[in-house]
Amino acid sequence: MSLRCLVFILMWCPAALRAQSAAESCSAPQTDGGFLVPEQETYLHGSSLAYACNDGWKPAVEGWWATSLCLNGSWSHTPRCIDESSCLPPDIPNAKYTESSEGWYQEGWVLRIKCDEGYQHKTWEATVTCKNGAWSSLHVCERSGNACMVPPKIPHAVIILQKYQEIFAADSEVQFECEEGYSVQPADTKKSIFCLAGGWSEAPNCTKSQVPDVGHDGDTLDKVTKPVDANRGRGRGTHTGGSTVAETGSATTSDRTDSTSTPLVVQVTNCGAYPHISNGDVVRKSAMFIKYACNAFYKRVGPDTVVCYNDGTWSEVPTCKEAFCEVDLDEYANYHIKESGTIILKERETRDVPCKWQNWISRIRCTKGKISVSRCCHYLDYYSRLCN
Template structure:
């Protein structure tokens, strides 16, 4: 069979080309080489359709069948069938490649994989080829021997990063900030460390600054002392000689609400007990972050990684939102469904249940927390409008 890799374009009408309003319906896609359920001319906003492809073809997404949702006159993904010899985008951990605008790749297509910073190919092979619907041996990106892991702990200092990362490429420079009341002494006052040949350079030490009697700082310009701002260096700690020494040895900065400064990250043991996340739990622990995941039938809302700030507070903690439907089959006794009792479906899950007649089934769907139950229909006719 010669590869044809044809794309089946959505059939749009002139009316759909104008300005779209919120909740606008979708036109039915033209499914040459496939069929869809339910088969209608238009679909309401947030309604869904399911489609499958004929022999020799497959959906342009994972699985032998797929579901698409109408969202303001556009489908959540374009329903289309492609030749079985075409390939879907591969998963390359710690690597990237040029993405196809079509969402799939033709037979014989060659992808060049580039590893992320700090990673390298395990072999000299950096390409993969689409052959008969599957990719040839996929390149693997592993940590480079010249890269560095998390920087070592620096006494009385914190690392300044916008976000946490575990691997740093060779020649990376990372800045740090000394705790209030401490500073870098000597001729080299640059507060940075560098990744070289897989190891971090030695960091300059943060030494305690000299202070005068309690309540005053030394004025080196003329030997006159100045009153100490009582709000300087506010944080978790005790006052010693007018400066603030934190209980954890971590740096303090201006108040977290000060828009001119960004809170600094410190090790998670500075924030005490881990935050609770109902219907979820901690799945990974690290000195600099904790990672959460939701239980089955729940969907995470918010970031999965939580860090500790130098003022003793946690970053945003995610929540777990219900992502399931509970169906009492006894309420659908007049549908002639054979089973009884309660079943639970995950969000976007579809389940076929047997009816009292042989080879007849009913289809139950869970979409955005709402259920839809079809009347019993013979499985051979299930994809016709009689089974909606």
């Protein structure tokens, strides 16, 4: 390469790098009704900002202040201040509803809640309404009386499911597979059970298959069952005729899918010691699953039910995340709050604290670990919703 070309490349590369860096930066977001910290025209990739909103406004995410991260020219969420009377998406387990393209809902918005299969509305109401920044009621979807719990154990068989579930809707059909050396008679019998009016139908029996064996002299010996190798431990499989045999302790099951498919669920004893989670513990034990719960002031993240797979591994284990707010009232001295010191609020807890004037209170909320403290207001105005 000539010296002239080399000089050209050295002069060209810095400009290209600057162009690439500019392409990855984020422009300052427009936050009408709020302010940014730090306030800049552009933000480099990987940098973050914090923002809060003026009186009468709130961030379009939980909390009275929020942060956002610049990632390749886009914000992890667009900083935005919305009217304080608007509502954020509700958290309703085992249910679905129409999600807003804006990410929030205006006051007066009515959401129709649809419970998942196997669940029903706890009350006759199937809607919630956004009123003054909160939903009209805490909606609950509970197990339907016609739904079924976990299928009963079938001797010498394994339930065939893509993933473990604890609730099955009415009329659900669940298939099972007999272990190697066992079959359902007659052969054309369907290997299924059904959820009927809250209970499972009776399952066909898996009985030993009698197969003829041929001796060296060509004579047929007495019918015997095919022996099972006792050394084939849990979580391992052997290949028989091109199909994988997944073993479940006392039962084995032919897995007719390839190795990348979801493993079969087996008894939890096949996976050994239960997984440990910080700030939580096992609260329910079953032959086919274990359930976790978190300690007070902590919230579960992930599934509460954990199962054992036929390869000897556990399914996804939950974690326990802090679900409380620690409020130092001394930091809010300019709010004219009468009390001082530190108080602890649970997640979603609201507490009224007295102000320096008689019958005036300040309302403190804990939402997703973030604190919201209101200005002092007469308690009658609070209860008539004249104060936010």
